[in-house]
Amino acid sequence: MTESILYSSYSSSSIASVPIRWIRWLVWKIAIATLVLMAIGAATRVMNAGLACPDWPLCYGKVIPTQEMNLQVFLEWFHRLDASLIGLSTIVLVVLSWWYRTKLPSWLPWGCTFALGLIIFQGILGALTVTQLLRFDLVTAHLATALFFFGTLIVIGSNLSEYQGNDTVGNLTLISFVATILVYIQCLLGGLVASQWALHQCFGGNQLCFVMNSHIIGVFPATISCLVLIFFSWRTPALSEKLRNLTQYIGLILFSQILLGVATFYLHLQVEPLTIAHHTMGAVLFGTLITFTIFARKDSIVSPILPPKSA
Structure with a gap:
């Protein structure tokens, strides 16, 4: 199907x-x-x-x-x-x-x-x-x-x-799909922290710290899955240009998102533009991973039967 x-x-x-x-x-x-x-x-x-x-x-x-x-x-x-x-x-x-x-x-x-x-x-x-x-x-x-x-x-x-691929993605489709799911879950945990003002309540009265900590702990599986995707993408020499560009975007977005997350945490959400950027960057990372997954899936299934690119 x-x-x-x-x-x-x-x-x-x-x-x-x-x-x-x-x-x-x-x-x-x-x-x-x-x-x-x-x-x-x-x-x-x-x-x-x-x-x-x-x-x-x-x-x-x-x-x-x-x-x-x-x-x-x-x-x-x-x-x-x-x-x-x-x-x-x-x-x-x-x-x-x-x-x-x-x-x-x-x-x-x-x-x-x-x-x-x-x-x-x-x-x-x-x-x-x-x-x-x-x-x-x-x-x-x-x-x-x-x-x-x-x-x-x-x-x-x-x-x-x-999209014109090279049929060389290997397990990248599965890795990117897992990363997409983990980033989605992490975005929801971030939304849960924001909707309950868990960061303020934890720092102010030691309440809802488990909600805040769940988001902090969730950083690790989401980040590791993205880093694994980047690592194996770099180790695929014949990777298509679009997928290689998407890999670079994922790395830049991930790095920016971690910096924004650290800044919002230590500033206790007092700088609103940083908090807004942190939420938005998470959605951008989620969307970029989806695009990578779809193109990688095309690469592994469609490219062997595609007509050659026109000059």
Whole structure:
């Protein structure tokens, strides 16, 4: 099943078609908007703006709360605006994928529909986080679904992207997949720490230290798996250029993320831009690992039967 999906997504006739170029462009734009949305969500959380708009879906009963507008209200209002635009764009994506389904890989309309289901569920969680006054389990589930939606878009976009491999990845697909799962779990642990303000509570009253420590301990398996991926990628001399570039990005992002994590810890989350960057960089690492996994999977399955690159 996976092999057929990857091969059909890369067939030269479908990749060259106009509908698939439109959909690929839209998928990547929604993915970028989702990354921005998660960054705004992190800013909303660290700035204590999660309840700046006391009602939902409007804000103070208005589409644009001009009279009540301040930094906190703006963050929460803009977070909802970006989420609404992503939802509308995803609806357009689903309509296009089903309208042109005869010219697209058979899995694509279903994949886009699944993404729409996630964004609907995400909207429900977003409403509940407000009406239930930022309950930590709902806030964490909200983050988990956002990351899963973001990852789904990356999977779709990567499968639709042109790629010429060398069939030399070995076990890199499995290693990158494991690293992706561990980074996802680590992102959720970070969200759990943030939603319960565990760092502040641990330092201030020795409470919820086990939540904070779980995130600290989680750094090690996630980091080691990424380092193993980088190590074996460097030891693969015939690795494709795209995978080699992705390996470099993973190394840079990982190094930056560790520095940001150490800084936010020792500064006790007092510098909001560092905390926001730490949350966002985790999502970027997660997305980059997904892209590596998809391309490596293509390399091991598709490349032996791909037509040669045109000059």
